[in-house]
Amino acid sequence: xxxxxxxxxxxxxxxxxxxxxxxxxxxxxxxxxxxxxxxxxxxxxxxxxxxxxxxxxxxxxxxxxxxxxxxxxxxxxxxxxxxxxxxxxxxxxxxxxxxxxxxxxxxxxxxxxxxxxxxxxxxxxxxxxxxxxxxxxxxxxxxxxxxxxxxxxxxxxxxxxxxxxxxxxxxxxxxxxxxxxxxxxxxxxxxxxxxxxxxxxxxxxxx
DNA sequence: TGCCAGGCCCTCTTTAGGGCCTT
Numbered sequence: 001x002x003x004x005x006x007x008x009x010x011x012x013x014x015x016x017x018x019x020x021x022x023x024x025x026x027x028x029x030x031x032x033x034x035x036x037x038x039x040x041x042x043x044x045x046x047x048x049x050x051x052x053x054x055x056x057x058x059x060x061x062x063x064x065x066x067x068x069x070x071x072x073x074x075x076x077x078x079x080x081x082x083x084x085x086x087x088x089x090x091x092x093x094x095x096x097x098x099x100x101x102x103x104x105x106x107x108x109x110x111x112x113x114x115x116x117x118x119x120x121x122x123x124x125x126x127x128x129x130x131x132x133x134x135x136x137x138x139x140x141x142x143x144x145x146x147x148x149x150x151x152x153x154x155x156x157x158x159x160x161x162x163x164x165x166x167x168x169x170x171x172x173x174x175x176x177x178x179x180x181x182x183x184x185x186x187x188x189x190x191x192x193x194x195x196x197x198x199x200x201x202x203x204x205x206x207x
Numbered sequence: 208t209g210c211c212a213g214g215c216c217c218t219c220t221t222t223a224g225g226g227c228c229t230t
Contacts, residue, residue: 011229012229012230013230014229014230015230016212016230017212017213017229017230018211018212018213023230026230053230055230056230059230060230091229092228092229093214093227093228093229094229095212095213095214095215095228095229096212096213096228096229096230097229099212099213100230120215120227120228120229121214121215124215124216124227132227132228133227133228134227134228134229135228135229151230192216193215193216193217194216194217
């Protein structure tokens with residue numbers, strides 16, 4: 001029980017909140033999830049010529065010195081884009097990772113073609129008992145696997161992948177939905193939160 | 208000049224405000 005279709009779960013570490021000349025991706029982690037299992041991984045630091053503020057270095061453990069010896073951002077993002085291809089994308093608080101993915105692709109003259117599903121929006125709708133919807137809190141609260149150091153790109157991407165699978169299993173087990181697709185998740189995350197129970201009931205009855 | 212995210216959700220709401228979540 002899980003999503004059968006292959007999806008790419010992505011997480012960026014960055015040196016700020018809004019992408020721009022001085023605010024860039026510093027690390028990317030991507031896992032391919034298929035039938036509830038991680039079947040491939042991609043991870044790299046990347047050097048975009050930016051510096052890391054002390055607060056973010058403390059959060060992520062990524063320093064300006066580490067970036068100086070990392071491969072160029074264009075090389076890493078080209079490889080990441082090839083790794084993902086047209087596989088549907090997923091991220092936790094996808095609005096954040098989507099804007100960095102789109103910005104960095106634009107620097108290469110490329111454009112995203114697929115939608116993002118968001119485990120934050122989905123967990124707010126489906127996992128209502130959680131104390132909050134931070135990725136780390138959800139991982140601990142639902143006893144999902146420990147993937148390593150939080151706030152590093154690959155560990156966070158694996159955490160989000162485990163959360164996505166838990167969401168799919170919960171939708172199947174508790175709401176009677178037989179087949180969970182990326183498209184269904186994208187539709188569900190747009191349903192007004194208060195109307196989600198009625199929406200899920202309608203889906204389970206084949207409406 | 209001075210400012211500096213933004214989309215989402217909830218409620219003491221809708222002519223709005225504040226907290227959440229990502230780094």
